[in-house]
Amino acid sequence: MSSDTPPFSDDRPPGPEGLPVLGNQLAFLRNPYEFMTRTAREYGDIAAWEDPGGPVYQLNHPDHIEQVLVQNNQNYIKGENFQNVLRPITGNGILNSEGAVWRRNRHLLQPAFHPNRIQEYASMMTDFTEESLETWEDGQTRHFHDDMMEVTLKIVARALFGADIDDQVHVVGSALDEFMLASETLSHFVLPPGVPTPSRRRIRRARERLDAVVYGLIEERRRNPTEGDVISTLLEVTDDQGNTLSNEQIRDEVVTLLLAGHETTALSLTLTAYLLAKHPEVEERLVEELDDVLDGEAPTIEDLEELTYTERVVKESMRLYPPVPGIVREPVKPDIVGGYEIPPGATVRMHQWVVHRDPRWYDDPLAFRPERWTDEMERSLPKLAYFPFAAGPRRCIGDRFAMLEARLILATVYQQYHLELVPGTELDLMATITARPKHEIPMTVHRR
Numbered sequence: 001m002s003s004d005t006p007p008f009s010d011d012r013p014p015g016p017e018g019l020p021v022l023g024n025q026l027a028f029l030r031n032p033y034e035f036m037t038r039t040a041r042e043y044g045d046i047a048a049w050e051d052p053g054g055p056v057y058q059l060n061h062p063d064h065i066e067q068v069l070v071q072n073n074q075n076y077i078k079g080e081n082f083q084n085v086l087r088p089i090t091g092n093g094i095l096n097s098e099g100a101v102w103r104r105n106r107h108l109l110q111p112a113f114h115p116n117r118i119q120e121y122a123s124m125m126t127d128f129t130e131e132s133l134e135t136w137e138d139g140q141t142r143h144f145h146d147d148m149m150e151v152t153l154k155i156v157a158r159a160l161f162g163a164d165i166d167d168q169v170h171v172v173g174s175a176l177d178e179f180m181l182a183s184e185t186l187s188h189f190v191l192p193p194g195v196p197t198p199s200r201r202r203i204r205r206a207r208e209r210l211d212a213v214v215y216g217l218i219e220e221r222r223r224n225p226t227e228g229d230v231i232s233t234l235l236e237v238t239d240d241q242g243n244t245l246s247n248e249q250i251r252d253e254v255v256t257l258l259l260a261g262h263e264t265t266a267l268s269l270t271l272t273a274y275l276l277a278k279h280p281e282v283e284e285r286l287v288e289e290l291d292d293v294l295d296g297e298a299p300t301i302e303d304l305e306e307l308t309y310t311e312r313v314v315k316e317s318m319r320l321y322p323p324v325p326g327i328v329r330e331p332v333k334p335d336i337v338g339g340y341e342i343p344p345g346a347t348v349r350m351h352q353w354v355v356h357r358d359p360r361w362y363d364d365p366l367a368f369r370p371e372r373w374t375d376e377m378e379r380s381l382p383k384l385a386y387f388p389f390a391a392g393p394r395r396c397i398g399d400r401f402a403m404l405e406a407r408l409i410l411a412t413v414y415q416q417y418h419l420e421l422v423p424g425t426e427l428d429l430m431a432t433i434t435a436r437p438k439h440e441i442p443m444t445v446h447r448r
Helices: 025-030 032-043 062-071 080-090 099-113 115-133 144-161 169-182 186-190 198-223 230-236 247-278 280-294 301-305 308-320 375-380 399-416
Strands: 046-051 054-059 141-143 327-331 335-337 340-342 347-350 417-421 442-447
Touching (some): 025 032, 032 046, 032 054, 054 062, 062 327, 062 347, 080 247, 080 327, 099 115, 099 230, 115 144, 141 144, 144 247, 169 198, 169 247, 198 230, 198 247, 230 247, 247 308, 247 399, 247 417, 280 308, 308 399, 399 417
Parallel strands (some): 054 347
Antiparallel strands (some): 046 054, 141 442, 335 340
16 A cells, blocks of 8 residues: 555556445445545555446545645546535535636635635624524533534625624524535435436525525625625626626525535544544633633734634644545546556545544544654655545635634633533434534533
8 A cells, every 4th residue: 555656557446345236336335435435544555346337446645635736736627426415505616617617716716715814804703603502401411513603604794795694593504514414315315316216306406495595695795795705796797798797607606605614624523522522631722722822811813822722622623524525527638647547537535533643643543642743754744645625626715714703603612611412412423415423412501
């Protein structure tokens, strides 16, 4: 299992045998985490198998992943399998779009994520968190994931769209939840997009509820544009022929940012809280740092430079439980990766879940050890041994936003509360686009 490039081979890489017609798709969907891990351990840095949609190549070495996402990124697109899953809800937003459309819209959205703009969002992040904590009661058992989904949704709506969606937060949140749950079904992956399955009908209804809110936001910004928010920016832009973007084009970007801008951070915080509850010694050290640095005051962006252990807790949580556990691409032209030719149209899978837990890069990889994240350790890692936000030109546009938000919310919560996992609670993750818990993770909150 070396990164040294072997001689080119006409053969396909080794990989798991599958069922007739279905290939390994059923095994993957039943337990993707176990399947992707076993495949990497049994077959090495590159494995291949056949699925209903064609050949699949799983890349398990950081160097191979870097080739696809960074060095030869122009040869790879998201591909139809990816589009079939996300397009029903996100349309042609920057998560899905390709080529000139993606480059234009990424350029338009980039100013909202400039470091100077992100600094302006910091107080908003702590304010919304404080507002949520005001509803907590000492000794109360809460669904922490629901709390985090609501807080992060309010933050992204206010920060990026200048909108207060308190009245609609449950409509938006439930619609996005419905989509994520429906998208995990086997029929959604296996049957052609035109087949009206129950899960697709659920997705359509979710989209209708979501669109009612989003188009309302667009019309409000059309009547009352503000300085620098994403919707106002998209309403002003014109193409080479002087045409403005359609409401649907703007809608696609807004929905993409709503989904991507709160889902992953909420999951990261939920799974971090789960890990802290399982490792009281880590929580104790985290709280000691918060007490020393903050001295009872609310965290600010200026404090983050000193909250080094807090950052390490977030990094280590996203290593063990990356909110997006895998990435897919399709080559446009043949590419040689690891000595094997990957043909156009093949599905290339790259799993943070696998690489982040590889003992070649991480000592005792299944242990939750934030202290491992020293500068020396990070310098020793291959470039893509850690890639929770992907890499290359299609790296997550909101990575800085997400890291700022995760640290500030975590600090605000744990400065005030100890979270205790309800006995008997087990973590089981879904096979959706993100690593969502299958069941609630109830936490009893104790005021410090």
